[in-house]
Amino acid sequence: MSDDHTHVQDFFTARAADWDSRFPDDGPAFAAAVGELGLREGARVLDAGCGTGRALPPLRAAVGPSGVVLGADLTPAMLEAAVRAGRDADGRLLLADVAALPLRSESLDAVFAAGLVAHLPHPAANLRELARVVRPGGTLALFHPIGRAALAARQGRRITPDDLRAEPNLRPLLAGSGWRMTSYVDEDDRFLALAVRES
Numbered sequence: 001m002s003d004d005h006t007h008v009q010d011f012f013t014a015r016a017a018d019w020d021s022r023f024p025d026d027g028p029a030f031a032a033a034v035g036e037l038g039l040r041e042g043a044r045v046l047d048a049g050c051g052t053g054r055a056l057p058p059l060r061a062a063v064g065p066s067g068v069v070l071g072a073d074l075t076p077a078m079l080e081a082a083v084r085a086g087r088d089a090d091g092r093l094l095l096a097d098v099a100a101l102p103l104r105s106e107s108l109d110a111v112f113a114a115g116l117v118a119h120l121p122h123p124a125a126n127l128r129e130l131a132r133v134v135r136p137g138g139t140l141a142l143f144h145p146i147g148r149a150a151l152a153a154r155q156g157r158r159i160t161p162d163d164l165r166a167e168p169n170l171r172p173l174l175a176g177s178g179w180r181m182t183s184y185v186d187e188d189d190r191f192l193a194l195a196v197r198e199s
Contacts, residue, residue: 026054026145027054029145029189029190030054030055030058030114030143030145031058031061032190033055033112033114033141033143033190033192034055034058034059034061034062034112034141035058035062036141036183036192036194037062037110037112037139037141037194038139039059039062039063039067039109039110040063040109041063041064041066041067042063042064042066042067043062043063043067043068043109043110044063044067044068044070044107044108044109044110045059045062045063045067045068045069045070045108045109045110045111045112046070046071046072046101046103046108046110046111046112046130046133047059047069047070047071047072047091047111047112047113047114048072048098048111048112048113048116048130049072049073049074049098049113049114049115049116049119050071050072050073050078050079050082050091050093050114051073051075051078051081051082051114051115052078052081052082052085052087053071053079053081053082053085053087053088053090053091053093054087054114055071055112055114056069056071056082056087056090056091057087057090059090059091059112060090060091068092069090069091069092070091070092070093070094070103070108071087071091071092071093071094072093072094072095072096072098072101073093073094073095073096074095074096074097074098076095079093079095098113098116098120098126098129098130099120099121099122099125099126099129100129101129101130101132101133103133104133105132105133106132106133106134106135106136107133107135108133108134108135108138109134109135109138109139110134110138110139110140110141111130111133111134111138111139111140111141112141112143113130113140113141113142113143114143114144114145115143115144116142117142117164117165117170118164118165123164123173123177124173124176124177125177127173127174127177127178127179128177128178130177131177131178131179131197131198132178134197135197136197136198136199137196137197137199138196138197139194139195139196139197140174140179140194140195140196140197141192141193141194142165142170142191142192142193142194142195143190143191143192143193144165144190144191144192145189145190146188146189146190146191147186147187147188147189147190147191148163148165148166148186148191149186149188150188150189151191165186165191165193167184167186167193170184170193171184174193174195178197178198179195179196179197179198180195180196180198181193181194181195182194182195182196
């Protein structure tokens with residue numbers, strides 16, 4: 001992907017209005033993935049590339065009223081859809097590029113990122129930026145509500161050995177970006193890689 005974000009914005013702008021209705025059954029998968037982050041009451045968490053904000057309600061439930069929930073996305077239409085769905089009540093929405101977050105270093109306890117990795121123009125640098133805003137020992141969840149093979153089949157393509165999300169590729173990518181992978185699941189009904197921010 002090029003540095004030009006126009007392609008990503010065009011892709012998601014065209015799909016924002018009916019995004020949630022296209023994937024109406026993903027809620028439990030999002031909630032289960034958020035549960036695996038191990039968030040505590042009062043924690044500060046970012047949903048990076050939040051889209052329509054489907055992770056914001058379970059993130060808010062996990063951190064409680066004293067926690068901080070932020071949702072950042074590059075596409076205004078997706079954030080507008082999140083507001084229409086009322087998910088701005090669960091977190092503060094930011095129109096922001098995850099490659100240059102308007103957040104202080106080490107200001108968060110965790111980052112949740114659903115479907116984000118495939119859209120990053122510079123994965124190593126972009127994952128380093130996510131590491132920058134998370135305290136040492138904080139966590140990262142790279143999630144998708146279906147696994148790589150199921151997603152490829154849905155899109156009419158095959159997964160290849162150079163797939164960024166394949167464990168042999170993702171583990172060293174994370175390690176070189178300030179993260180240590182702690183678990184990796186790639187099943188038909190979910191993809192979830194968890195990592196801890198190295199000190």
